[in-house]
Amino acid sequence: MATGEDWSRLEVESCVADYLHMLALELNGQQFNKSNRIHELVQRLDGRSKSSVEYKFRNISAVMNELGWPTVTGYKSLANYQLLLMEVVESQLQSNIALQEAVQAAVERPATVASIENPTAIWVPIPKAATQVRESPAGYAARFSPAKRDYLAQEARNRSLGLAGEQFVMELEARRLYAAGMKSLSERVEHVSATQGDGLGYDVLSFEENGRERLIEVKTTSFGELTPFFVSRNELARSETDAESYRLYRLFDFRERPRLFDLPGAIAVHCQLDPVSYLAQLTS
Incomplete structure (x- = not known):
């Protein structure tokens, strides 16, 4: 045995x-x-x-x-x-x-906006990731594996899924503010990545109940809560510059049972950040 x-x-x-x-x-x-x-x-x-x-x-x-x-x-x-x-x-x-x-x-697979039946049931605590590490040398170790794929990156580029997630959060935020008696603020929630462009470092402009802005970056996946996600250098910078108002909403299991957790402030405080690509320019 x-x-x-x-x-x-x-x-x-x-x-x-x-x-x-x-x-x-x-x-x-x-x-x-x-x-x-x-x-x-x-x-x-x-x-x-x-x-x-x-x-x-x-x-x-x-x-x-x-x-x-x-x-x-x-x-x-x-x-x-x-x-x-x-x-x-x-x-x-x-x-x-x-x-x-x-x-x-x-x-x-294309995605459509999911309906929100019970807004309070959508929120979950920040999941705890395991801290153990596998048997490998410290630091970055390249692994050239033919089994390595970019499936998670492909899903992150699925514009239909990303848009559906952002619209879902828009509705969720409007409902949150309306339920708090802030009807005028609920009407001002804006999908800024669509109305102003995606260079702001966040997707949705919402508000706290006291009227302070809430800058929300939405990361959507059809997979589980601990699925790694991708952030841009611009998003990282925005989360540090406006840490007091910045929130990253991680929306997961989107196609089956949408739920999300909130990472407030600088993204680097909550996540281990691994460089996975570089912008390469020819040198003289």
């Missing part, structure tokens, strides 16, 4: 295969029972418990995020994984054409 963390390659391959199958089902809108699947998986492993399998699934989520893929809902990233797990995930992602097609379709 296996003990501790001495997972065999066969066990790891079984866990990864099951995780990727669940992700494909989820992206395609097909129903499945997580508990039943885990129970069946445990029977095939060498004495592993349900909790140890769920822990491994969270490790897989961390690998998927690092490679630019979405994750299965409910398994928050836990990044203290062994390199064997990365190798197995990379190998299976490269050969899983059905999953590749499902993810591509998901990030490109």
Whole structure:
């Protein structure tokens, strides 16, 4: 019987295969029972418990995020994984054409504005991310993986999804102010990225109940709450310059059950910022 963390390659391959199958089902809108699947998986492993399998699934989520893929809902990233797990995930992602097609379709799918039935149920606390790190040298370590994709970046460029999220927040803010008895302020909420352009460093101009401006940058995803997101240098600068009035609204699970949390002030206070691209200009 296996003990501790001495997972065999066969066990790891079984866990990864099951995780990727669940992700494909989820992206395609097909129903499945997580508990039943885990129970069946445990029977095939060498004495592993349900909790140890769920822990491994969270490790897989961390690998998927690092490679630019979405994750299965409910398994928050836990990044203290062994390199064997990365190798197995990379190998299976490269050969899983059905999953590749499902993810591509998901990030490109058009979106429409979701209805707001219960505004108070939409807000959630800021999620707590795991602080563990995987076995790797300190600092940035390049990984040239053929399994690495830009799916999350593609979703971030999905203008239909981004616009739907911004309009959703517009309605949410107007309702918040109206419910607080600030009808005149609710009528002044403005979609500034549409009316003035997207160079301001935020998307929606709203207000506090005392009339002070609230500058809102909206980041929308169809995936889970800990899905990494992209911010521009302009947005970072605005969040620092106007920290007292700046808010980043992270809107997640947008297509199924929209919810959001609020990151007030400078973005760098809340997030680890990793440079993922550079503007390159020829030098003389």
